Amino acid sequence: MCLLTSLRAAALGLVALALSACTPAPQGADIWDPWEERNRRAHAGNQQLDRLISGETGDRALPAPMRRGVANFAANAGAPADTLNSLLQGRLDMAVANAFRFVINTTFGLGGVFDIATGMGLDGRRTDFGETLHVWGAPEGAYLDLPVLGPSTERDAAGLLVDFLIDPLNALGPAERARRAVAARTLARGLARIGDRAEYSDFVDALITESSDSYVQSRLLYLQYRRFLLEGEARIDDFDPYEDLYAD
Amino acid sequence: MISTPMRIFMPTELLTRRRLLALAAGAAVLPALPAQAVTEGEARGLVDQVAAELTAIVNSGGSLGQMIGRFERVFDRFADMPVIARSVLGPAARQASAQQLARFTEVYRGYLARKYGRALFGGYSGGTVTVTGVRKSGTVWSVGSTARMQRRSGGSESLDVVWQVSERSPAPRFFNMIIDGVSLFAVEREEVPALLEARRGNLDRLIADLPGLG
Numbered sequence: 098m099c100l101l102t103s104l105r106a107a108a109l110g111l112v113a114l115a116l117s118a119c120t121p122a123p124q125g126a127d128i129w130d131p132w133e134e135r136n137r138r139a140h141a142g143n144q145q146l147d148r149l150i151s152g153e154t155g156d157r158a159l160p161a162p163m164r165r166g167v168a169n170f171a172a173n174a175g176a177p178a179d180t181l182n183s184l185l186q187g188r189l190d191m192a193v194a195n196a197f198r199f200v201i202n203t204t205f206g207l208g209g210v211f212d213i214a215t216g217m218g219l220d221g222r223r224t225d226f227g228e229t230l231h232v233w234g235a236p237e238g239a240y241l242d243l244p245v246l247g248p249s250t251e252r253d254a255a256g257l258l259v260d261f262l263i264d265p266l267n268a269l270g271p272a273e274r275a276r277r278a279v280a281a282r283t284l285a286r287g288l289a290r291i292g293d294r295a296e297y298s299d300f301v302d303a304l305i306t307e308s309s310d311s312y313v314q315s316r317l318l319y320l321q322y323r324r325f326l327l328e329g330e331a332r333i334d335d336f337d338p339y340e341d342l343y344a345d
Numbered sequence: 346m347i348s349t350p351m352r353i354f355m356p357t358e359l360l361t362r363r364r365l366l367a368l369a370a371g372a373a374v375l376p377a378l379p380a381q382a383v384t385e386g387e388a389r390g391l392v393d394q395v396a397a398e399l400t401a402i403v404n405s406g407g408s409l410g411q412m413i414g415r416f417e418r419v420f421d422r423f424a425d426m427p428v429i430a431r432s433v434l435g436p437a438a439r440q441a442s443a444q445q446l447a448r449f450t451e452v453y454r455g456y457l458a459r460k461y462g463r464a465l466f467g468g469y470s471g472g473t474v475t476v477t478g479v480r481k482s483g484t485v486w487s488v489g490s491t492a493r494m495q496r497r498s499g500g501s502e503s504l505d506v507v508w509q510v511s512e513r514s515p516a517p518r519f520f521n522m523i524i525d526g527v528s529l530f531a532v533e534r535e536e537v538p539a540l541l542e543a544r545r546g547n548l549d550r551l552i553a554d555l556p557g558l559g
Contacts, residue, residue, distance in 0.1 A: 161498060296498060299467025303460045303559070304532070309539040317535060318527055325526020331507050335483025338432040338520050338530075339513040 120239040120251060128320060129239050136242035140312045143247055147294070147306070155295045164292035166210040171289040172223065173202045173209025174282035177265040182224045186232040195221045226263070227256025231327045240316055248319035387517040388486035388510040389479050395423050395508065395519070396474040396490055403472045403494065412466045417458035425518040426450050429457075432520070433530070433537040437548060445548055452555040453537075459559035461529065471495045474506070486510045487523075 120131055130136065150158070159167060176199035183192035198214040198221045206213040214221070230252050231237075238251025249257070266282065267275050294301065308314040325331055402415045420426060430450040431438040438446065472494035479488050492504040509521040509530075521530040540558075544550040 165499065296496075297468060300464040303464045303467075307558075308536055309543050310535075313535050313539070314532065317532060321527045321531070322525055325505070331505060331523045331526045331528075333480070333482050333485075333487050333507065333509075333523075335485055336530075337484045337511045337513060338428050339484070339511045341432060 128316065129237075130316065131239050132241060136240065136316075137312050139244045140242045140315070142244055143242065144306075144311060146245065150291045151294050151298060151301075151306075155291045159288050159292045159295070161295070164289075164296060167285050168289045168292055169202070169206070169212045170209045171282060171285035173199060173206070173212075174266060174278060174285065175223070176202070176209075176221065177269060178260055178263075179221060179224050181263065181265050182226055182229045182260075183222065185226075185229045186224070188222075191222045191224070194219060225253075225256050226259040227253035228327055230256055237324075240320065242312070242316070248315055250320075250323070253323070382512040383486065383510055383514050383517045384512075385479050385481070385486060388488055388508075388512075389476060391423060391510060391517040391519065392476050392488040392490060392508045395419060396476055398423075399474045399492070400472065403466060403469055403474075409463065409466060413458050413462035416462040416466070417455055420454050420458055423518060425514055425516075425520050426454050428514070429520055429530070429533075430454075433533040434541070434548075435534065435538050437538070437541055437546065441548055445552070448552050449548065449555075452552055456555045456559035457529075457533075463559075465524075468496055468498075469494045470497045472501075481512075484512050486512060 120129070176195050179195040180192050180199065183189075183195055198219055199209075201214045201217070201219070202209045202212060205211075227250075235252050241249045241251060241254050243249050243254060246257070264279065266278055269275060269278070304318060305311050305315050321332070398415075398419055402412050402419075405412065405415070407415075427446070427450050430453050431446065433453075434441070434449065441449070472492055474490055474492045477489040477491055479486055481487070486509065488508045488510065490506045490508065492506055493501060494504060495501050505525050507523040508519045509523070510517060510519050514520070521528060523529070540554075541548065541551050544554070
C-alpha cells in the first residue's frame with residue numbers, strides 16, 4: 098500500500114514535469130500539431146480499429162437494447178472521479194450532484210445500470226482531470242492522436258494519466274472489490290464506445306469516415322468540441338466571408 | 346462622405362454632377378457596402394424562421410431522404426449559398442468562371458444538405474429549436490439557439506447551435522452554423538480544398554463528383 102502510494106506520488110510528479118514541458122503553442126495558433134507524423138500513424142491504426150467495431154460487428158457486440166445500460170454503468174462508475182474533479186475545479190454544486198447521483202444510481206439503479214437520478218431531475222456533469230488542468234490555467238498543449246484512445250491534447254493526455262492514478266473508485270470498499278469495480282468499468286467503457294459508434298454512426302460516417310482526410314477532420318472536430326465543452330460556449334471569431342468578397 | 350446615404354432610389358434631377366462625384370468617391374472608399382447593414386432584428390428574425398423550419402422538419406416523421414430534401418431548401422432560402430460556396434473553395438474561386446461558380450454552388454448545396462442532414466437528423470426523431478440570444482463580433486451577428494432533440498433510441502440531448510449572419514450581407518441570410526462549438530464553415534474550408542486537391546485542382550471534376558458525395 099505504502100509502495101503503491103509512493104509510486105503514485107512519483108507518477109504525479111512526472112505528470113507535473115511533463116505538463117511544465119508542455120509544447121507551447123505559437124501565439125494565435127488555432128491548431129498546434131508538431132507531432133503530426135506520429136499522430137497520423139496512430140490515426141491510421143485507429144481507423145482500422147474503427148472499421149472493426151463499426152457496422153454489423155458493433156451491433157452484434159452490443160445490441161441496441163443493451164447500449165443504454167452499459168453506457169449508464171460506465172458513466173456511473175466514473176461518478177466518483179467526476180465528484181473529485183468537480184471539487185478540484187471549485188464546482189461545489191456539481192461535486193454534490195455527482196456524489197448524490199453515484200449513491201442513488203448505485204443503490205437503486207442496480208449498480209448504475211439504470212439512471213434513476215436523471216429521472217428524478219438530478220443532472221450531473223461528466224468531467225475529468227484534463228478539465229481540472231484547464232480550470233487551473235494549464236495550456237492545451239499540442240494535439241495528440243493516441244493509439245486506441247483517439248484524439249486528445251497534451252493537457253488531456255496528462256489528465257487521463259492523473260485520473261487513472263487518483264481514481265477514488267479504488268478507495269471505495271475493500272481492495273478486492275474496488276479492483277473488480279475498476280475492471281468492470283474498463284470493460285463497460287470499451288463496450289460503451291462501440292455502442293456510441295453505432296449510435297452516432299450517421300454523424301461519424303458523414304463527417305469523418307467519408308471525408309477526404311479523416312485525420313484533419315477528426316482533429317478539427319475534436320479540438321472545436323473539446324474547447325466548447327471546457328469553455329461552456331462556442332468560440333466565435335470575427336471572420337466575415339464578405340470581407341474577402343469585397344477585397345477582390 | 347462615408348455617411349452619404351447610399352440608397353439609389355433618388356429622383357434623377359437630384360443626381361447633379363457634384364452629387365455623382367461625391368457618390369463615386371464614397372463608393373471608392375467603401376467599394377460594396379450594402380445599401381443598408383443587416384440589423385440585429387433582421388438577423389434574429391431570419392434565425393427564428395430557420396428554427397421554426399428545422400423544428401418542423403425534425404418532427405415531420407418523414408424519411409431521412411425527405412428531411413434532407415427539406416433541409417436543402419433551408420440552405421436555398423435562408424443561407425447565402427454563393428458566398429459560402431466561394432469562400433470554401435478558397436483561392437480556386439478566383440480562377441473559376443462565373444458559370445463554374447454557379448454550377449458548383451448548385452451541387453455543393455445538395456452536398457451540404459446530405460452531409461449535415463444525415464449528421465443532424467439521422468439519430469433524432471423529434472425536437473424543438475429555439476433562439477436564445479444575439480451577440481456581435483466585428484461585422485458578424487451570432488444568433489444563439491438551443492436544439493432540444495429526442496434520440497431515436499430514446500433519451501434526449503441538447504445541442505448549442507449558433508447561426509452567423511454578416512451585417513455586410515445584402516440580405517439577411519446566414520453563412521455559418523456552429524453546432525456544439527463545431528463550425529461548419531471551418532470544417533468545409535478544410536474539406537473542400539482537400540476534395541479539389543484529390544482531383545488535381547480540376548473544379549469541373551469536383552462539380553461532376555459532388556452529387557455522389559456527402
